[in-house]
Amino acid sequence: MATAESELRRRGALPHPDVGKYSDVNRDVLKVLSRPGKGWWILFSIALAGVGIFFLSWFTQIVRGIGVSGLNAPVGWGVYITTFVFWVGIAHSGTLISAILFLFRAPWRQSIYRAAEAMTVFAVMTAGLFPLIHVGRVWHAYWLVPYPNSRFLWPNFRSPLVWDVFAVTTYFTVSAVFFYLGTIPDLAAARDQARGLRKKFYQVTALGWRGTDREWHHFSKAYIYLAALATPLVLSVHSVVSWDFAMSIVPGWHTTIFAPYFVAGAIFSGVAMVITLAVPMRKFFGLEAYLTVKHFEAMAKLCLLTATIVLYAYLTEYFLAWYSGEPPERGSFWNRAFGSYWWANWIMLTCNGLVPLMLWFKRVRRSIAALFVISIFINIGMWFERFVIIVTSLSHEYEPWAWGLYRPSVVEMGILLGSFCWFGFWFLLFTRLLPPVAIAEMKEVIPPPMRGVKEAS
């Protein structure tokens, strides 16, 4: 065995060459859960303040009216729906990495998927707030849910917004359960090391996991079934979200390519966000041995693939607008490129179409710093993609007399920034409460300890 391992190591095929023993994994990962440092507290306070701004802004809007936003006629959807789609998109890569790559046995997912899944759950938690923030009468938002009532009033199942309710809630439920299930063995590992209140927390959440053969057997089965269940959701959620637009007749929205285009865009933005989060995590928590350049390169490749699909979709949209010959369709895309919101469109094209093309170079893919910068660009670009689709299309529809512009208000900006803090708040809690790297799965890919064989030093 030792020779096999050294052979793997020699070929560079060992996923984590710097991780020696099982005990190292426990030590390194559970170290993250120890007492937080100054930096964490600073970040956490910022996030907490942002959450305050978020709810204060929302409260203002509920009390005074949705008019505190900059929305108007004809632009009835703006920053809120843009940010909703943005966060739903972010939520995609988690399940992709954990479920789809699990089913395809991609060897590089183990170290990254826990963080990606956590990101998914928190991103859906963020996204799910936005439809509520967005509606005019949030106190009646529950009418979108089909619940039995004496008036026999049901939601309109033809409306994509109702599909949205189902898609997002289903996705949240499944990804939350999947996330939790995957953490159970690690929670047990944490329980075994923790003391005091923390121990109590892990005792409850680990559900009495003992690591017996039977437990592992059931666990693996449940995990693979849930992975299979979550896989179609990766495709369905963002397809449904895209239908919010594609099912309408707004020029710039009404197009059949939206579902695949949005799914690709979602994975693109999701992976970019994983990179954005993983780079500092790796640095601050000393996880270099677990999140290696190899992992980042794999994610960069996924980014490159989806970036190409997204760029292709952009170009297809323009081509079809021209090819349709319809003045409103052509006008909409002309306005998108050269109208009042030209800057948003060019930010989008630059960030999503041009900057990721640098990933064709291996040196860029293998440079953590470059990846971090590029991922930030992609995050910005993907937010603007939704802004461009929503705002520029609405501002320039069929009736020339009714064209108009929209300017986001302070409250909307507060809620947009607040949503990042709300996400950050949960993610920071996650890094201190749950093992950010899957301990158990990690041990599957490092060489097992052999009796009588000395550890390679």
Next chain:
Amino acid sequence: MSDGLKRRDFLKVLGVSGAGASIAGCSTQEVERLIPYVVPPEDITPGVATWYASVCQECSAGCGIRVRTREGRAVMIEGNPEHPVSAGGVCSRGVSALQSLYDPDRVATPMRMGQSGLEGTTWDEAMQALVGGLQGAANPLFITGILGPTEELLVNQFVAALGGRRVVFDPLYDTALREATRIAFGVDALPHYDLANSGLVVSFGADFLETWGSPVAMGRQFAHMHGVDHGEKGRFVFLGSRLSLTGQNADEWIPIPPGSEAAVALGMAAHLVQAGADAGPYADLLSAHSAESAAQAAGTEATAIAALANDLASVPSIVLGPGLAGSHRGAAAANLAVLVLNAVAGNVGQTVRIQQTQTPTGGGFGSLLEAIRSMSGGSHGAVVVAGTNPAYAAPAGAGFAEAFQSVGFKVAFASALDETSAMADLVLPASHPLESWTDSMPRPGVYAVGQPAMRPVPHSDSRPMADVLLQAGAQLGQDYGGATSFRDFLSQANAAWLAANGARVGLTGDPAARWRELLRTGAVSYDDPPPEVSSLQPSATALSFDSPAVDGAGDLTLLVYPSSRFGDGTQANRPWLQELPDPVSKLMWHSWVEIHPDTAESLGLRTGDVVRLTTDHGEVEAPAWVYPGIRPDVVAIAMGGGHTAYGRFANGNGVNPMVLLPPVQDDASGAMALVSTRATLTPTGAWRRVATTEGSSDQDQRNIAPAVALAALGHAAEEEAGHHEQLQELQEIGGFKPSETEGRAEDYPLPGAEYGDYTRDQPRWAMSIDLDKCTGCSACVTACQAENNVPWVGENQILMGRDMHWMRIERYYEAVDATHAGTVDIRFLPMLCQHCNNAPCEPVCPVFAAYHTPDGLNGQAYNRCVGTRYCANNCPYKVRVFNWYSYTDLIPEPMTWQFNPDVTVRENGVMEKCSFCVQRIRDAGNRASVEGRDIRDGEVRPACQNSCPTGAIVFGNVRDTSSAVAGLVGDERTYRVLDELINTQPAVHYMKKVTHHEVDSGEH
């Protein structure tokens, strides 16, 4: 005992909360007694509207109105179809009278000027002060607006008994035309025009669709003349330096410089005289003129002038005087020239009727100037001002305010305080016209009585001015035949006339019955024409027909014109009108300076750049509005803005252009010279977003408002059918059943509509809008707002793009060129909910708030709306408006009294839109089912249709083959906006505008 609530603390809490409760419960007002509605007043049935015929007093046109009251409150004003002048139409200003009735800034009690300004007092003290003040005063001066004939009689008697003088000031009264008529025909009255029977209308700048003459009546006649209903289409040529709304409706525009009207009119007349027409005593005058001289003055080609002159003589035509906006130092001469042209073209006695009739005193500026001089000279011991606001509406340089201030005793009758009454020593709250009696003689042969529609609004302790005068007269020992109220005075004044003429005008029975019938119908007409004059008289007055003097420096002539929304500013205190997009500029809430694109370019200006407009007399700052419909050498600004003491809705909005004008008049007639000075434009460097709803005035190849050439009529339908084949072919490719959207009655229900609740035996409500008749006057917009409790939102919300109108008038420029004579093609398109059969808004609503009613309406259940705004996004017509705030909560008492109880008042966060006045459909349906019949055609008339002066809107059941709307829907001109592109199957069927010129009617 250290734990728990201490007795002392308990008492403290009890004391504080008890005090709070008792403070909240305390009120200085008496506890009001609740009175159950057990025995309702006789003429009020809860839930059922009562209509009162009355007379609109927003301008001197005297249109007939019907006021709809519910439970004793006036809630709606509509045109009186039995009135011979307005025949059912009304304008925005007329409808908005409701808002001055319920104006929260109305004078609450009589007021006297004290140490710290006006202080409230009682009527007893006020009457004492009035009687005392008038009794001792030497030569009291009465300054009033135009009054009804009987009220004028009373006021004149009152003034005569006091030994005083009366002056009338109404900037919107065409004194110059009246004087020109007197000079030309010896008749001291305004001519009566018969547009309906002419084939060519030439207007020298008279804004007869907006502010000049009788806009509602002339709009109706114009639509008849200009429409194609009777087989031919009249032509309308506009000569003026700026396209007003009236000008925008023209077929051709000769952009003549201001002041050249007389030269052009005389040149045209001279051309006709050369061809053999008779100019009577004016032949000598005309010999100095010719088509060439006219062309020179107009800056155009002589052939164009000659051709137009020939056309005038060859068809029954009409030439309309320069009107108010063109009024200058030679206004009477210009009007005289136009009358001479009418006479030479053979129109006088045909389409232009000069009738000798009793006419109320006109309101010139000359008499006001004289009054100002005599006030400053100290010759008046007292001044009474009523129904006019010279401190605002006269040029500031006239010095009215100073002269008025110098008078010892100043009385103002005012419903709401304005700039003039705010300076008075005694302010008497006058009842609103809708609370008072009046009468009118809008034209010879028509007599109308205006009755109050409701008891005075209790927020204002008001009395009608005429009643106060009668009461004061009694105290002063004057005799009015025992009349103690103006109602008695009016019926006494009418009794003899009714007895003699009642049968002739269709009023029979005993005096009381005749009187009742007169009140019920509102107006009577009789056709024994007064003596008519049709031959020109030599001018006894020496007039100069040269271009009038325009003083001042600068290369731009300043044109100040009456606002079609506010008139001279009287209507500026009404939020409906403030927020009504100006029919020309589509701007709201603020003033603007109109400049030609060339002028703008040379000064480096764009719309929204704040400019300083300076004359020798004053300066104002307002944003520029670049307008292709104004001559490059002219700059224009509307009256009505910049009030300083006219209530919360008027103050501070816009600027008052009267500060720019010198106090000059046309010497012959005393008309105010509005084109009298030059101005310079200086960019201030500031920019402000202009409050508008206009997205683009270019149709951008979308054929939203297509037109058809007159010559192409007759085979317009073939082209239309071709489009449908394309659509159907496309639909079949997708395996989709092609939709018959021809709109014929037998096509209903349309494919797809047979599912669900869309039953077969229901009516299908539909509307036809004739774009050839729509003049863009926007009366429908205000009527809709009044009927449907549509709130106004204020300038800031407009700037954010959040107007709430359920209806808007889109205005697309097709052909406008101010640099040379040519075709004008400006399209108006009233846009409202299209009530699509295949409505994009319905499937996207997650909660069925947008739904389809069995009779084909797009319902909107406000209570079910969550506010996702998806329906508005998906509406291709963009007719859905959203309540971003609780706008209706901001409407102050008692304006809320105007709310239509049949329509829900919407709250924050819900979507709303045009309902086709569903409350009226249901009302008619209920009535029909009680009477066991179907709804009759024409029984349901939405507010927009009912207000439309030109009859452009027709509503009805399109499945009833005999209905008016079904007939129109099958017309060759009929099309549906965007239907060919997105198959929405709208219920609003537009009829293309018909142009005299060729249009690119197909695909652009």
